[in-house]
Amino acid sequence: MLPELKIQPLRYVITVVEEGSFHGAARRLHRSQPALSMAVRELEQRLGQNIFERGVKNRLTPFGEYCLPRFRDLIGQHDRLAKDVVNHANGRQGHIHLATVPSVASRIMPAFLARFLEQFPGLNISLHDENAFYVCQMVAHGEVELGITSLWQNDGELEYTHLFEDNIGVVCRQDHKLSAFKSLNWQSLQGEKLIGNGTSRLLMSTEAAEMVENSEFYISNMISLTAMLEAGAGITTLPRLAFPEHNENLCFIPLEDPGVVRRIGLVRAENRALSPAAQAMQAFVLQELQDKER
Amino acid sequence: MLPELKIQPLRYVITVVEEGSFHGAARRLHRSQPALSMAVRELEQRLGQNIFERGVKNRLTPFGEYCLPRFRDLIGQHDRLAKDVVNHANGRQGHIHLATVPSVASRIMPAFLARFLEQFPGLNISLHDENAFYVCQMVAHGEVELGITSLWQNDGELEYTHLFEDNIGVVCRQDHKLSAFKSLNWQSLQGEKLIGNGTSRLLMSTEAAEMVENSEFYISNMISLTAMLEAGAGITTLPRLAFPEHNENLCFIPLEDPGVVRRIGLVRAENRALSPAAQAMQAFVLQELQDKER
DNA sequence: CCACCTGATAAAAATTTCTTACCATATGAT
DNA sequence: ATCATATGGTAAGAAATTTTTATCAGGTGG
DSSP: OOOOOHHHHHHHHHHHHHHSHHHHHHHHTSSSSHHHHHHHHHHHHHHHHSSBSSSSSSBBBHHHHHHHHHHHHHHHHHHHHHHHHHHTTTTTSEEEEEEEOOHHHHHHHHHEEEEEHHOOOOEEEEEEEEEEHHHHHHHHHHHTSSEEEEOOOHHHSSSEEEEEEEEEEEEEETTTGGGGGGOGGGGTTTTTTTOOOGGGGTTTTTTHHHHHHHEEOOOOHHHHHHHHHHHOOOOOEEOOOOOOOOSSEEEEEEHHHHHHEEEEEEEETTTTTOOHHHHHHHHHHHHTTTTTOO | OOOOOHHHHHHHHHHHHHHHHHHHHHHHHHHOHHHHHHHHHHHHHTTSSOOOOOOOOOOOOOOHHHHHHHHHHHHHHHHHHHHHHHHTTTSSSSEEEEOOOOOHHHHHHHHHHHHHHHOTTTEEEEEEEEHHOOOOOHHHHHHHHEEEOOSSSOOSSEEEEEEEEEEEHHHEEEESSGGSSSOOOOGGGSOOOOOOTTTGGGGGGTTTHHHHOOOEEOOOOOOHHHHHHHTTTTTTEEEGGGGHHHHHHSEEEBOOOOEEEEEEEEETTTSSSSHHHHHHHHHHHHHHTTOOOO
């Protein structure tokens, strides 16, 4: 019932009108003149009405006048669609949702995203910061396409690509007696008041587990934790990246004997394809962040 | 730069999504399954991104999710356009501007247009009534596509198709002494007060010309003319169709000796094509009004 | 009247689209 | 497990389409 119009002949019609002649349009479209003649006539036959007055000069028929603006519309829609779709396909347009642990979000992402957006100016980015467990969950549930985090557990749905390692160290006040050391082993912490935090689970598989479990405080919020440490309420362990580097009251001393590291990597859902924009970001992450210790 | 998308493959994509499988879509579209596979893949290659997840089950990729509603849009636009254009091409939709002389407008067009619109319900019609000269001018200038009128002069731009003839007669009051006659010749009008009107020019080429020129009054407006006649201020000549047939105070007596007729026909611009809707009306006019005397 | 436009036409070539026949894989029932 | 029966992918040839080349006919201006 409905004829299936093709974009091309409509474009021919419009170009003929704009150029005022089939020859001119053919030149502009890099086609031979008969190609246009035949395409236009085929269209006219399909519609059952002439678009061009087939007399002396090629004017539009009233039917042609009716059609022209509509053809223009459809072609406009088509071209806009094609542009948008191609931009998305190239990752030059789109919206990336990603999630990282807070330390990465605050210490790495600002500069990283700035560099990334320099290369891909059209992109929208939503950055969520959550703890490692929740980052993985968001990726698994499709709330975000990419996560940068340490792996909580590999339940098979997630694909992990290692980026870099982050050493765990002891954090205490500058005037604390431990601050004199360049590095520490586990034994030297005996007797200290250890404050647990969200990253303490990283010590659970080491000899330090018991001390962590016996710690009096557990503070998940970073700002509160910092305040407690500054008040001299005790010490804690943190990955270096999570240590507030510009804080002059606190210091970070690498822990060497148990030698614990947090492995940070890029996480994505295994069986879900990435949007082109996220593909671009994935490539950029691997190029810029992989194997760079800091 | 921009790829030229074709409607058909987009429709394939949407049907595959709706049916949930290539096979199902192929069945619905009366195509073989490889036709869809190849068309879709060709599209994907052209865009540089997969639309369908090529894994176990065919889900959409995120890119596909982005594309789908846009594809739907474009197809929707296309289908609406195709429907509108085809309806216009068939004369099932559109706007006809036509002009007729007042007598035709009031006596013929009402029933005629009712019958016409029964057959072509989607059409809009603008009916102008003007005198014969102006009807021709409107057609010549393209203000209307069709005119139903007597021809003012054939200046070559107009194509006239005869429809019917309309006899000129004398109009006077019922109690006028002429009202007794069944027909009249010119001589019997000597001594009467003749009121000129817009149609009097039809007598100019007959022996009655002199009397018309000497008439005291000339009234172009039909209502005023009727009132004058009813007041007994004189008599006039009119084509039968212009005579207000339900007026009980006036009567119409055919004029036989000079035997003047007004030729009414369909007028259109010779070198301008008609809109499909006007073509339909033209055919309907010829079928319904040609050679029917009234 | 002739050169030079215009668009139309026909036949062949090029390209695109579709079908047939076949393969590999996955799923569900026996 | 294995068999029937889905799924989608692949390749080769057929069919349809678009495009080009070459040519024609009509109109216009010098």
